[in-house]
Amino acid sequence: MRKIIExxxxxxxxxxxxxxxxxxxxTEVTGKFRTNIFDRxxxxxxxxxxxxxxxxxxxxxxxxxxxVPYNAVRVRLDDVIDELGFEPDTQPHxxxxxxxxxxxxxxxxxxxxxxxxxxxxxxxxxxxRPS
Numbered sequence: 001m002r003k004i005i006e007x008x009x010x011x012x013x014x015x016x017x018x019x020x021x022x023x024x025x026x027t028e029v030t031g032k033f034r035t036n037i038f039d040r041x042x043x044x045x046x047x048x049x050x051x052x053x054x055x056x057x058x059x060x061x062x063x064x065x066x067x068v069p070y071n072a073v074r075v076r077l078d079d080v081i082d083e084l085g086f087e088p089d090t091q092p093h094x095x096x097x098x099x100x101x102x103x104x105x106x107x108x109x110x111x112x113x114x115x116x117x118x119x120x121x122x123x124x125x126x127x128x129r130p131s
Contacts (some may be wrong), residue, residue, distance in 0.1 A: 003039065004035055017033040017035060038084075051066070
């Protein structure tokens with residue numbers, strides 16, 4: 001099934017939905033119906049959003065599900081945000097920085113799990129006082 005078009009092909013003004021019909025019993029309803037923001041998305045972007053919601057916005061799980069690295073998930077998410085018409089984020093993307101844990105072992109465990117990168121681990125380790 002085709003996606004609803006938003007703009008008039010002749011004059012480029014916004015279109016409204018005025019008729020709905022049932023493909024099973026041929027019932028038709030006429031009126032002015034509101035579309036939603038997700039109608040703007042391509043089928044690929046809608047599938048991405050469905051996966052994102054199903055995984056509760058967990059980007060690590062998105063990486064595993066889609067088989068792509070973190071940055072690819074972020075770029076795809078930015079594309080969807082743009083497609084929805086939201087203003088782009090003017091700040092560069094930064095992962096939330098956890099407070100430095102109290103031990104070298106905790107930091108290395110976070111690094112091993114992929115929760116932080118090598119640069120962040122090095123920074124955190126440098127803040128720990130030698131024992």
